[in-house]
Amino acid sequence: MYKIDQAANRIIEVDSPKFSELGFTERHHLQEWLAHTPAALGEELLIIQKEFDGFDDTKERLDLLALDKDGNLVIIENKLDDSGRDVVWQALKYASYCSTFTKEQIIKAYQEYLSKSGRSNEDAAANVVEFLEFSDLEEVVLNSTNTQRLMFVAANFRKEVTSTALWLLGNGISLQCMKVTPYRHDNDLYLNVEQIIPTPEAEELMISINAKAKEEKETVGKQHSRYRIRLQYWEQAVNALHKSDCHLFENVSPSKDQWISAGSGVSGCTFTLIFGKSESRVEVIMGRSDLKENKLIFDALASQKEILEDKFGYPLTWYRNDDKKVSRIQYPLEIDGYDKENWPELIDWMIKHMSRLEKTFKQPLLEAAEQMKKTLQEPVNTV
Template identity: 35%
Template sequence: MAIYEITADSLRELKETSYAKAGVKERNDLQRLLRMQVEVISPDTLVIAEEFGEWTEGSRRIDLLGVDKDANLVVIELKRTDDGGHMELQAIRYAAMVSAMTFDRAVEVFSGYLNKISSTTDAREALLEHLDWSEPDEDRFAQDVRIILASAEFSRELTTAVLWLNERDLDIRCMRMKPYQDGEKILIDVQQIVPLPEASAYTVQVREKERRERKDRAERYSIRKRFWSKLLEYANTQTDLHSNISPSEYHWIGTGSGVRGLAYTYKVTQHTSIVDLYIDRGAGCKAENKKIFDTLYSHKDQIEAVFGGPLEWRRLDGSKASRIVIEFPGGYRDDESEWQAIIEKMVDAMIRLEKTFSPFIAQLKAGG
């Protein structure tokens, strides 16, 4: 895209140039000017350090380090090149290195920076005022590190990498600062190209939704595995039916009955628990599954009398498998103090279920 000047007679195209041709230096010019007007590429950010690199004896330095209004650290990496080089890799390394910075450490760094630029501002008070805090809050400070990449242009490889990283919960923005020549004047067109500004709010919402879902999924897996551990610990004192299996993070655990495709399974949802005989002999066996189910169902009254209560007979005509089920209220999201009562009901039902169906399954086994 080009930039045009509107004149009385025409649109006059401004000539695109490079920082090198224009004699603009990365550190002495771009960095110095952005340090004083960081809002050009990062609104609501307070610069607390320039050329920060106290973690290493080498020459690697963060061009500008800031803190935003949400108390997140902001790593700003500048390049005057036409493709951005490998600045995203540098910035990620820098972000990792400063991620553990505390409020008190930030005040020390900020104080050193203010002394360097001959400012008499009190670092602590200025940082508190920027955050709109009356007192430091370490639990909220530097909970995340944002990254701003500013360059004349970005390669496709770099923007592809940034988009991929942002999908994985990093917060990286690419700010294109393209220079133009107008006689003796140097103009800069500043545009956020990743993420696109019009998509930023939606992208943030999607990322937050995905983060919540991942957190919920991890929590769900952890809780279920703990539930199964308790169930198997108790079940193994009552029966050896599931003694050869380990706790799972998934919603079910099961063991074979001695006949291919018939399994005794426990299932648990957030507020429901299930014990069942699951019938599925594999691909292409739908008719066989239904025949086994129908054979068992023909003895329904006898089976339920031995079991000691009604069962749910789910032929599931639209599915390959069939199930014979006992379902209870209470699941892994109920209060953990209630788990033992839920588990005891499930194990008791499983013992009675296995005892009830064993003779019939033996007949199926004998019949092949």
């Protein structure tokens, strides 16, 4: 830091002694300063404990415990001239201890802190409600799962501390390293508090990146979960199909996909079973490479709609899909497919209705394909 000498048009370096040279201590000075003026850390914080030792089966004490404006617990660890080697591990332990704190425990701890601080006339619950800008404690959510934050305060940070802090940040742990520097000019002393990790400019970007990474991780996790469920279902369903009178799927293996298909005797047209979370279906799919061919086959079948539905025994859903290549005829069942207790019922339903679908459409599909070929071979009338 430099002082500007306007008269000489020069800057003069301001002395920056160590805290220890000034006789300041971590407990009686830095901790007290931050407890009384938490805004020095760059945001609105409500200090709810100091030298907190309310952990089961341990005598460890965290320096300061605070709430941020979102109701998250902030674990603040203070060091003076050196961050120390173990500060990150220490704070992580405290965060794990605090992760189980309920709203009631937090309010109780804050009330104890108020009493020890000579403010027993204040109501902890009312202070929290006012700080978070709610109208009632019932509306307040405190210490949601995995939202605990870490804040390290020191004059200097060792390389092992900054390296670990950056790695934790990259893995979604919310933390900040705040560098505190004392300055002396004449008889006046000053304190500068600066966030060095993450830099303020990078913090918003890192939050966005971490949020995106978390979303992608959750999506991948859900995909893998769906794959496992589908594979388990098809293992049971295919085994039951092999033992049934429905011989369509004799050469089909279990799949992680949402469907399994069997040939119909017409190229590009299949009998397909669909397994979904809220709906499962039996389908006839016209998926030849040529859109026009699919529509001609579909139209030939649709011309017999009443006859085919009467033979099947139930109304069917017909999707010509004019602007898409594939056309479908399907019969659905609304059922929670991911509830394994429903699987025996669903498998029986699939076998029964796929057998009906095959008997209903096997021959008409062959005839529709032949009609499609003849239509395409007819000469075009140019008159």
